[in-house]
Amino acid sequence: MLKLRLLSSMFFCCLLLVCSGSSFAQSPEAITESDVVALINSVDQATKKKNLEGILAPLASDIKIKLVVSTPGRDKEEVVHLNKEQLAEITKRTLRQRFAYTLERKNTRVKLYDDNKTAMVTSNLYETVTTARGKFRAVSAETSVVTLRDGKLLFISVETRIRFY
Secondary structure: OHHHHHHHHHHHHHHHHHHOOOOOEOOOOOOOHHHHHHHHHHHHHHHHHOOHHHHHOOEEEEEEEEEEEEOOOOOOOEEEEEOHHHHHHHHHHHHOOOOEEEEEEEEEEEEEOOOOOEEEEEEEEEEEEEEOOEEEEEEEEEEEEEEEEOOEEEEEEEEEEEEEO
């Protein structure tokens, strides 16, 4: 049970970084690097506010989420695949708990594709979750793909490698 709670807490932290923010209106014909950076910044702000609606809004209904989790004392990484509904349920459950959360995003890089409607974002995330049970720290390497759909910039894919320490 503790393993599930720890995984849920850190999973929440990582995914909040990726999936927060509110729906972000875009130009219907193309996106720019500044559009993507603005979305990422709004993600970080919503994450810190623990805003469930903001977490789910920028996710495409068909988003693919993959987490690869490494924890101390375990020889094997755990791989978790989620869809939007699963993320919503886990996040809702996690937000019911009391915790303090800090986040620092570094080394963010945006690569725009030739179609001017798709971008890949890579960054490193440094997170701390403090609960009544203790303090948990993680560093993550994250790769997200965002695309322009119906005038909105949406996450369609997120892959995160999380290492607890």
